[in-house]
Amino acid sequence: xxxxxxxxxxxxVAAGAGCQSETTQPDYSIVSPVxxxxxxxxxxxxxxxxxFIVGNPDPVSVTLASLTKSSGTAVTTSVRxxxxxxxxxxCSTTTALTTASGLQAQVLQVASPGVYCVIISDTGxxxxxxxxxxxxKHS
Amino acid sequence: xxxxxxxxxxxxxxxxxxxxxxxxxxGPSTTDDTTSPTTPTTSPVTxxxxxxxxxxxxASRSFTAVxxxxxxxxLVSAGTATTKVGFGLGVPDVLGSGCVFTRSSExxxxxxxxxxxxxxxxxxxxxxxxxALTSTITFSVTIIRP
Amino acid sequence: MFRSCLLGLLGGVLATSACGSNTTTSPTVEPASTSxxxxxxLTVGASKFYSFTVPLAGTVSVQMKQLTQNGAAxxxxxxxxxxxxxxxxxxxxxxxxxxxxxxxxxSGQQTSGVYCIRIWDNSQLSKTTAxxxxxxxxxx
Numbered sequence: 001x002x003x004x005x006x007x008x009x010x011x012x013v014a015a016g017a018g019c020q021s022e023t024t025q026p027d028y029s030i031v032s033p034v035x036x037x038x039x040x041x042x043x044x045x046x047x048x049x050x051x052f053i054v055g056n057p058d059p060v061s062v063t064l065a066s067l068t069k070s071s072g073t074a075v076t077t078s079v080r081x082x083x084x085x086x087x088x089x090x091c092s093t094t095t096a097l098t099t100a101s102g103l104q105a106q107v108l109q110v111a112s113p114g115v116y117c118v119i120i121s122d123t124g125x126x127x128x129x130x131x132x133x134x135x136x137k138h139s
Numbered sequence: 140x141x142x143x144x145x146x147x148x149x150x151x152x153x154x155x156x157x158x159x160x161x162x163x164x165x166g167p168s169t170t171d172d173t174t175s176p177t178t179p180t181t182s183p184v185t186x187x188x189x190x191x192x193x194x195x196x197x198a199s200r201s202f203t204a205v206x207x208x209x210x211x212x213x214l215v216s217a218g219t220a221t222t223k224v225g226f227g228l229g230v231p232d233v234l235g236s237g238c239v240f241t242r243s244s245e246x247x248x249x250x251x252x253x254x255x256x257x258x259x260x261x262x263x264x265x266x267x268x269x270x271a272l273t274s275t276i277t278f279s280v281t282i283i284r285p
Numbered sequence: 286m287f288r289s290c291l292l293g294l295l296g297g298v299l300a301t302s303a304c305g306s307n308t309t310t311s312p313t314v315e316p317a318s319t320s321x322x323x324x325x326x327l328t329v330g331a332s333k334f335y336s337f338t339v340p341l342a343g344t345v346s347v348q349m350k351q352l353t354q355n356g357a358a359x360x361x362x363x364x365x366x367x368x369x370x371x372x373x374x375x376x377x378x379x380x381x382x383x384x385x386x387x388x389x390x391x392s393g394q395q396t397s398g399v400y401c402i403r404i405w406d407n408s409q410l411s412k413t414t415a416x417x418x419x420x421x422x423x424x425x
Contacts, residue, residue, distance in 0.1 A: 038373075039233055039234055048373065049373070050373055051373075052371070053369075061258070063258065065229065065241055066229050066239040066240055066241050067241075068239060072225075072243070073225075073227075073240070073243055074227055074240035074242050086370040087336050088323070088337070089335055101241045102241060103228075103255045103257040103258065103262060104207070104255075104257060115370055115398060115399035117370065131239070133230055135230065
C-alpha cells in the first residue's frame with residue numbers, strides 16, 4: 001500500500017516535471033565547442049563575411065589569426081573585424097573593431113543559439129589584396 | 140557476497156576507471172610532444188624542432204598551447220650565421236599549405252624570434268626557402284608555449 | 286492510506302492530461318507579416334544571396350516579380366533557393382528554376398531564425414540581369 005502511494009506521487013511529479021520542461025526549458029542540444037576557420041582574400045575596399053551556427057549560449061571567440069601578402073609573408077596591417085547577424089547582402093555587426101592579426105581572440109561575445117556571422121573589411125589601409133585566416137570558436 | 144566485499148570490489152572498479160584519466164593528466168597533450176626529448180610537464184613548455192631544409196622546400200610543425208599565455212618561437216640555427224630563410228609563427232592552414240602566418244620574416248637568420256600572447260589552441264611554425272639556398276641546410280627552432 | 290494513494294494517482298493523471306491539452310488544443314494563429322524587397326543584378330554564371338531574420342515562426346514565401354535585361358523584361362530564367370547562411374554562401378534547402386512572375390515561387394512554414402534567399406544563373410542567362418525578389422515573412 002505504501003509503495004502504491006509513493007508510485008502515485010512519482011507519476012504526479014514526473015508528469016508535472018514533463019509539463020514544466022515543455023513550457024520553460026529551451027530545447028538546447030549539447031554541442032561541444034568547435035573551431036571553424038574562415039580563410040580567404042580581402043581586396044582593397046573589400047569586405048567578406050562568413051556565417052555559422054551557434055548551438056549553445058556560450059561565448060563565441062573570433063581571432064584574426066593571419067593576414068599575409070600573396071607571397072605568404074605576414075603583415076601587421078589593421079583591418080575591420082566584426083561579429084553580427086547575416087542581413088541582406090552583408091553581415092550586420094553588433095560588435096566591430098579595427099585590429100591587426102594576433103593569436104588572442106579580438107572579439108569575445110556571448111551569443112544565444114542561432115545563425116551569426118563574422119565580417120572582415122578594409123578600412124582603407126590595404127595597398128594590395130591580403131590573405132586572411134579567422135578562427136571562430138563556438139558551441 | 141558480504142557488504143564489505145561488495146564495497147571493496149566497487150572501490151576496485153572505480154580505481155581502475157580513474158587510473159587511466161590520472162595517467163592522461165600527467166602527460167603532454169599532443170603526439171608531437173611525445174617525440175620531443177626536452178618537454179617538461181610544467182608550463183611554460185619548451186619544444187625543439189630540428190630537421191633539414193631543402194632548396195625550394197619548407198618544413199612546418201604544429202604545437203598546442205594548453206592554456207592562454209605567451210608563445211615564443213626562435214630560429215636557433217639555420218645553416219651558417221648569414222643564411223637567410225623564411226620563418227614564421229601562425230596557425231595551421233585549413234587549405235593545406237602547412238602554416239599561415241601571424242608574424243613572419245623573409246630574411247630570418249639564427250636568433251630571429253617572435254613572441255605573441257596566445258589563447259589555448261593549436262599553432263605552428265614554418266621554415267622555408269625564400270630562394271636563397273643553394274644546398275640543403277639543417278635548422279633548429281625552439282618553441283616555448285603555455 | 287487508501288485515500289492518499291488515490292489522491293496521488295489522481296494528481297498524476299490530472300497533470301498528465303493537462304500536458305496533453307496544452308499540446309493538442311492550442312490554436313494556430315498566423316502572425317502578422319512583413320515584406321522585404323531585394324533588388325540587385327546577377328551576372329552570367331554568378332550567384333548572390335540575401336539574408337533575413339524571421340522573428341516568429343510562420344509562413345515564409347518568395348516571389349520574383351521582375352527580371353530585366355537592359356531595362357526590358359526577359360523570359361530567361363534563374364534559380365531561386367531558400368536556405369540558411371553557411372560559411373561564405375547560403376545553404377539552400379529548396380529551390381526552383383523560374384522566370385519573373387507574380388506567383389509565389391517558394392513557400393514554407395519556418396521556425397524563427399535567420400534565413401537566406403539565393404539566386405543563381407544555372408547557365409541560362411545570356412547577359413547581366415536585374416531582378417527584384419519579394420520575401421514575405423512573419424514580423425515581431
